[in-house]
Amino acid sequence: MNGDRHAPLNVSPEAFRSAGHTLVDRLADFLASIPERPLTTAPSPAQVQARLGQGPLPQTGQDLDTLLGSTFDFVTENSLLNGHPRFFGYITSSPSPAGALADLLAATVNPNCGGFELSPAATEIERQAVQWMAELVGFPAGPGAGILSSGGNMANFIAFLAARRAQTGEEIRREGLAGRSTLRVYVSGQTHTWIEKAADLFGHGTDAIRWIDTDKQGRMDVAALELAIDADAAAGDTPFMVVGTAGTVGTGTIDPLAALSQVCRSRKLWFHVDGAYGAFAAALAEADDDLKALGLADSVALDPHKWLYAPLEAGCTLVRDAEHLRDAFKYRPSYYGFEAADEPTNFFEMGPQNSRGFRALKVWMGLSLVGRQGYETMIRDDIKMARLMFEAAREHPELQAFTCELSIATFRFVPPGLEEEELNELNQLLLKRIQAGGQAYLSNAVLDGHYVLRACVVNFRTQPSDARALIDLVVEEGRRLMTETR
Numbered sequence: 001m002n003g004d005r006h007a008p009l010n011v012s013p014e015a016f017r018s019a020g021h022t023l024v025d026r027l028a029d030f031l032a033s034i035p036e037r038p039l040t041t042a043p044s045p046a047q048v049q050a051r052l053g054q055g056p057l058p059q060t061g062q063d064l065d066t067l068l069g070s071t072f073d074f075v076t077e078n079s080l081l082n083g084h085p086r087f088f089g090y091i092t093s094s095p096s097p098a099g100a101l102a103d104l105l106a107a108t109v110n111p112n113c114g115g116f117e118l119s120p121a122a123t124e125i126e127r128q129a130v131q132w133m134a135e136l137v138g139f140p141a142g143p144g145a146g147i148l149s150s151g152g153n154m155a156n157f158i159a160f161l162a163a164r165r166a167q168t169g170e171e172i173r174r175e176g177l178a179g180r181s182t183l184r185v186y187v188s189g190q191t192h193t194w195i196e197k198a199a200d201l202f203g204h205g206t207d208a209i210r211w212i213d214t215d216k217q218g219r220m221d222v223a224a225l226e227l228a229i230d231a232d233a234a235a236g237d238t239p240f241m242v243v244g245t246a247g248t249v250g251t252g253t254i255d256p257l258a259a260l261s262q263v264c265r266s267r268k269l270w271f272h273v274d275g276a277y278g279a280f281a282a283a284l285a286e287a288d289d290d291l292k293a294l295g296l297a298d299s300v301a302l303d304p305h306k307w308l309y310a311p312l313e314a315g316c317t318l319v320r321d322a323e324h325l326r327d328a329f330k331y332r333p334s335y336y337g338f339e340a341a342d343e344p345t346n347f348f349e350m351g352p353q354n355s356r357g358f359r360a361l362k363v364w365m366g367l368s369l370v371g372r373q374g375y376e377t378m379i380r381d382d383i384k385m386a387r388l389m390f391e392a393a394r395e396h397p398e399l400q401a402f403t404c405e406l407s408i409a410t411f412r413f414v415p416p417g418l419e420e421e422e423l424n425e426l427n428q429l430l431l432k433r434i435q436a437g438g439q440a441y442l443s444n445a446v447l448d449g450h451y452v453l454r455a456c457v458v459n460f461r462t463q464p465s466d467a468r469a470l471i472d473l474v475v476e477e478g479r480r481l482m483t484e485t486r
């Protein structure tokens, strides 16, 4: 090669500065305009594909400013805006703007958070973020006893593997499940689908899951749990883990965590809490005692991309001792048979990933920016917004309120004179109508055979007026549907 190399991906500092400023200006305008934008235009895949263009891989490139401009338009105009103050679907939060800036910083410096040497600042920021989250929710994690991952599913998987290793011994890592096909895990029927994926992916098969009945409120029946564990043990199976949920996806229900921890302690089982949604509400002084009892668990999964409002993706697993993670994931032997006190943290030895991004920065930035009090205020206000919706639904003659736990309210439209079956169909249609309408966004739950609308507020942008507007919208669209179908 003669002369200097020209790498097409390389961008001069001047070009980066100018393109970046333009992008940040556009993003600031975008943030300001979200409340006035439709929450979604509900485009079809064909429409999105047409707008994206269906050409082959381009042979040559294009100008950065032009590309960023057209991409900005395409993405902002074909996305469901979960940063909208009236977004109440699933459990997805409004993203923190500081988190977005953190991602830009993280990607630009690009530390590889697999090993300390490759990421000194990032590794220590991740350690601190993990420690702060444990402190926030009242979980007694030892030094460095946690790790970030992509989300709640991964965080629960990591805990599952740590539990399995701790309960069976190190041989399982060489021998696999051979001779251990009777390992059993106990969950309630309200548990998120991660448990099925875990049992399947990690070789147990979903038959290894024991589904324990729930009471009327959807909480795991502790007596039924004890019976199931003891019956399995008597039959020669090997119970190893109980999973309690701190905030179910459907209704925000909290399992009787204190009692579950007792059951696990007396039988020497691993007690895991899936707090992907609800764990952060344990930070509140007024939190339910059962929620605070997550501090009694052996491991907790939590989702900073839910109630810490971190932009996707960020999940976290907390354990009591960092060795629980190293025992489950580390291969390199410790040369001296013990960890030197000043041995650096290498996250590749504590979880499934090798190269790891700096997702900790956006989480740490949020915690640093607003502190414990900031998060307590936002979480408390989200709960109040859900309560407001629930009360409004309860008072409205055409609505029926069902549940309100944590920040999830469930209710349905009930015009007079309809059968149960018709109500289910009507509310299903109503949900579709609202979701496509772009004014607000809800999802649904099925409670005791009733199809209900479900509003989950993990949204620091929601005002009381937005909560009331949602209720008005449901009634208005419900009435319109009734006149159309008559």
Ligand SMILES: *Cc1c(COP(=O)(O)O)cnc(C)c1O
Binding pocket: 091, 150, 151, 152, 153, 154, 192, 194, 245, 247, 248, 249, 274, 275, 276, 277, 278, 303, 315
């Ligand atoms: C959201 C959620 C999950 C899954 O988390 P992801 O971040 O979507 O992977 C698991 N369990 C519960 C209780 C959840 O709310």
